Amino acid sequence: MEDNKVNRAKYKLALILGLGSVSLVLLFILSVSTGVMDISFQDAMESTWNIILRGADENDKYELVIYNLRMPRALSVIAVGVGLSVAGCVMQALIRNPLVDPYITGVSSGAALGATMATLAGISLFGSSDFSLPIMAFVGASLAFFVTMALAEAAGGRPISYVLGGTIIGIALSSGTTLLMYFNSDQLHGVLFWLFGSFAYMSWTSALIVLSVVMALTGVMLLYAKEFNVVLLGDEQAKQLGMNVRRFKTMMFLLVSALASVSVAFTGVIGFVGLIVPHLARMIVGGDHRLLLPASMMLGANVLLVADIVCKTAVEPSELPIGAIISVIGAPFFGYLMIKLGKEYVM
Helix, strand or coil: CHHHHHHHHHHHHHHHHHHHHHHHHHHHHHHHHCCCCCCCHHHHHHHHHHHHHHCCCCCCHHHHHHHHHHHHHHHHHHHHHHHHHHHHHHHHHHHCCCCCCCCCCCHHHHHHHHHHHHHHHCCCECCECCCHHHHHHHHHHHHHHHHHHHHHHHCCCCHHHHHHHHHHHHHHHHHHHHHHHHCCHHHHHHHHHHHHCCCCCCCHHHHHHHHHHHHHHHHHHHHCHHHHHHHCCCHHHHHHCCCCHHHHHHHHHHHHHHHHHHHHHCCCCCCCHHHHHHHHHHHHHCCCHHHHHHHHHHHHHHHHHHHHHHHHHCCCCCCCCHHHHHHHHHHHHHHHHHHHHHHHCCC
16 A cells, blocks of 8 residues: 555656656746747747757847847746745755745845845945845845744744744844835835846846756755655654754755755745745655655746746736735745644644
C-alpha cells in the first residue's frame, strides 16, 4: 500500500514536471508577445527562436524589444517564482509551521524599508546608484529575517512564535516605511512603484544575478531534501537519527534568507507566493521534500508567470502591480489555511 502511494506521488511529480515544462515554454512565448508593442504569438515565437540561434538582429524591432526588454523580464519572473516558492517550502519545513513564508517572516517589510531608505536618501554604492536599491533591499530583508528568527527563538521557538514574530517585525518595519514616505511625500513615485512589486525595469544584468543566485541556492536545497523530511519528525528524533539539528537549521536559515532576499531585492514586494505554491504542491505530491521541492519550483514559475502576463494585459497600455495581484489571491488563501490548520499550533 505504501509503495503504491509513493509510486502515485512520483507519477504526479513526473506529470507536473512534464506538463509544467510545456506550459512554461508556452507562457514564456506568450509573455514576450505581450506588452505596449503588439507582437503576435507566432512572431514572438519566431523572433525568440532567431535570438536563441544567432542573437538579436539590430534591424528587427520585434527582436530588439523581445531581447532587451521582455526576455530578461520573463526569465526574472520565472526565477523569482522558483525562489519564493522554494524559500516558503523550506521555511515551512524548518519551522514546522505551514503558515509561514518569506512575506510572513518580515522579509518583504525589511526589503521595503531598505529600498525606501535607498530611494529617499539617494544612496550610491560602489560609485553607482543602479544597484543601491536592490542592495539596500537585500540588506533590509536579511536583517528583518534574522531579527524575526531571534525573536521567535527567544519566545520558545514554537511554530506559532515565528508567525507572531514575523507579524510584529513586519508591522514595525512597515511603520518605519510609512513614516519615511510621510516626511518625503515629494519623492514617492519611485518608492510606491517598488512597493507595489513590478518586473517592468528588469535588465539582463539584474535578471542574470537573480537567476544565478536562485539556481545555486535551490540546487543546494534539493541536495538536502531528505534532511528536511527528518527535521519534520522533530528535533529530538532528528538528533537520534544522527543529525546535528542546530547546525543544519542555522545553515539553512542563512541560505533561505539569501534566497528570499534576492528574490524580492530587484522586483519589490511580492507576498504569498511562498505560502500558496508549497501548499498546492503538497496537495498534489504529498509532503516528501524529494518530490515537494521540484514540484514547488515548477508550479511557482508557472503561477508567477501567469500573474505577470495578467498584470501586463489586464489594463493595457498601463500595468497592474504584481505584488497587489498576488496578495489579493494570497490573503484569502492564508485566511483559509489559518482556519483549517491554525488550531494545531498553540503557544
